Structure formats: C-alpha cells, structure tokens
Amino acid sequence: MTTAEGSDNMQQRTTALHTPCWTELSVPDPEAAKAFYGAVFGWHAQTDPRPEAGGYAMFLLDGAPVAAVSPMYDDSTPVAWSVCLSVSDAERTALQAAEHGGRTLMPPVDVFDLGRYGVLTDPEGASFSIWQANRFSGADIIGDPNALGWIELSTRDPKRALSFYPAVFGWSTHLSDFYTEWSIGGTHFGGLVDLNQMPAPAAEVPAHWKPYFRVDDVDAIAARAAGEGAGVLLPPTAVPGDDLRYSVLKDPQGAHFGIFAPAA
Structure with missing residues (x-):
C-alpha cells in the first residue's frame, strides 16, 4: 500500500496523462452494487438512459463523477473493478x-463524443483500460475521501512489470524494503505487490490491478x-513504516477493492 507522501500527492482535482483517471465495476447485478456502494461511500448512481449505453451508470460524489458500474456484457467479463x-x-x-509484450483485448473505440476507450494487458495478463479524453476526462475527484486514491498491481513477474509500465507510460519506480511505488511528474499514484511473497489464497490469484x-x-468503513x-x-x-492504515475488501458480488486513510 501507499506511503504518506504518495497519498498526499494524490489529492488533486485533475488527471495527468498516464495516471489513473477512472475506475469501473462490472457485476451481474448493478442495482445491488449501487445500493452497496451508496451505503459504504455515499455515492449516488446516475444511469445513462441511452439504450446503446447498455445500462452503464456513473457513481457521483456530491454531484461529481468518481467511478462507474456496468452489467456484465458477456461471459468473458470478470466480476471486478478495473482501472483506467x-x-x-x-x-x-x-x-x-x-511492442513491449502487452496485448490488446479491446481495440480503442469511440464512446459517443466522450472519448476513446480500449482495454489492454501487460505481458503477464493483468488487464487495464486506457482513455483518450474528448468531452469527458474521467473522475472529477481523485485522492479525496470516498474517491479513487491509489491503484495497485499484483504480479508474479515484478521485473517484467517494472520494465513494461515505465516503457509504455513513462512511470518512475520507487523501491523500498516493504513496497514498490509508481509515480510520474512527482505524483505517486500506485504500487506493486509481488504475489510470490503473498500467503495463500492471495498468492494463487491471477495478475491483476486493484483500485484503492x-x-x-x-476501521469504520471496513x-x-x-x-452491508x-x-x-x-x-x-x-502500513509498515508509515502513518497509514488500509484494508482489502470483497463486495457482496465478489469484486475486490481496497481502502486507505492516514492513521488517526
């Protein structure tokens, strides 16, 4: 999990290129997810009424978009949070x-007049989305309470991940005895966990990204x-050597996410 420096730097209202700008939840029952996350984070869901939107809904925090939820459109869609x-x-x-060993799961496509969206994987298969903004740039709030504040890659091949993401996105890496962090332009926004060092059953899951x-x-939110x-x-x-607390949760439909806060 993040450092105090990282969490402070993430308190921003705008999104820099090559940093997290959005996170989406895919579940069998979006209405149940809207109720759960509304109760936990105080989010209000606003569903796009256009039939071609397929039931896609934005989560709003005090009227500002912070995340989204959609139904599972086919059997290949996992129950999961994704990072963008x-x-x-x-x-x-x-x-x-x-060119650096990743794959394209969904080639970039226009999403109305909002922007272009695609889904890629890193060399180990951890999927993530990319967003080329037009009218919509992503979350209006990042790093504030009840909003996205950190992203974390769980991988069995840290060496390759530490080569892939800096090569594609220009990220800097910060190594410590406890954790590896990602940054760009001085803003720390994510980290890396080595699944080889994790106990079962966490060590047995595929490589993936998770939002915090x-x-x-x-303690209160957990x-x-x-x-719920x-x-x-x-x-x-x-967090070892830091003034933060964190927890990892699984929502009632099985999607994993994390929460964190400065220690009291």
Whole structure:
C-alpha cells in the first residue's frame, strides 16, 4: 500500500496523462452494487438512459463523477473493478504496449463524443483500460475521501512489470524494503505487490490491478462494508513504516477493492 507522501500527492482535482483517471465495476447485478456502494461511500448512481449505453451508470460524489458500474456484457467479463489510465493517443498506446509484450483485448473505440476507450494487458495478463479524453476526462475527484486514491498491481513477474509500465507510460519506480511505488511528474499514484511473497489464497490469484479508495476512517468503513455484506480479505492494518492504515475488501458480488486513510 501507499506511503504518506504518495497519498498526499494524490489529492488533486485533475488527471495527468498516464495516471489513473477512472475506475469501473462490472457485476451481474448493478442495482445491488449501487445500493452497496451508496451505503459504504455515499455515492449516488446516475444511469445513462441511452439504450446503446447498455445500462452503464456513473457513481457521483456530491454531484461529481468518481467511478462507474456496468452489467456484465458477456461471459468473458470478470466480476471486478478495473482501472483506467489517461492517454493522449489510444491507438499509439496500444501499439507501444504490444511492442513491449502487452496485448490488446479491446481495440480503442469511440464512446459517443466522450472519448476513446480500449482495454489492454501487460505481458503477464493483468488487464487495464486506457482513455483518450474528448468531452469527458474521467473522475472529477481523485485522492479525496470516498474517491479513487491509489491503484495497485499484483504480479508474479515484478521485473517484467517494472520494465513494461515505465516503457509504455513513462512511470518512475520507487523501491523500498516493504513496497514498490509508481509515480510520474512527482505524483505517486500506485504500487506493486509481488504475489510470490503473498500467503495463500492471495498468492494463487491471477495478475491483476486493484483500485484503492481513500476514506476518513479505515476501521469504520471496513466495518460498515462488512455490515452491508462485504467480505474483509485483509482487516484494517497499519502500513509498515508509515502513518497509514488500509484494508482489502470483497463486495457482496465478489469484486475486490481496497481502502486507505492516514492513521488517526
């Protein structure tokens, strides 16, 4: 999980290129997800009424878009949160990813007049989305309580990940005894976990990205989520050598996400 420096730097209202700009949830029952996340984070869901939007809904925090939820459109769609990175040229990014061992799961396409969206994987298969903004740039709030504040890659091949993402997105890496962090332009926004160092069953999951939402009180939000039917995969825990607490949760439909906050 992040450092105090990283969490402070993430408190921004705009999204820089090649940093997280959005996160989306794909679940069998979007209405149940709207109720759960509304109870946990105070989000209000606004569903796009256009038939071609397929039931896509934005989560709003005080009227500002912070995330989204959609139904599972086919059997290949996992029940999961996905992370989305801001890019200036979606096609060029997809080509660069392929040159460094990644794959394109969904070629970039126009989403109305909002922007261009594609889905890629890194060399190990961890999927992520890219967004080339037009009328919509992504989350209006990043790093504030009850909004996206961090993204984390879980991988079995850290060496290759530490080569792939800097080559494609220009990220800097920061290594420590406890954790590896990503940054760009001085802003720390994510980290890397080596699944080889994790105990079962966490060590057995495929490589993946996971969003973390900043909250005011990790213990209180973890308890609230559990009361709404979530599983607590990692109880509220202090970050070694840091003034942060974090927890990893599983929503009632099985999607994993994290929460974090400065320690009281």
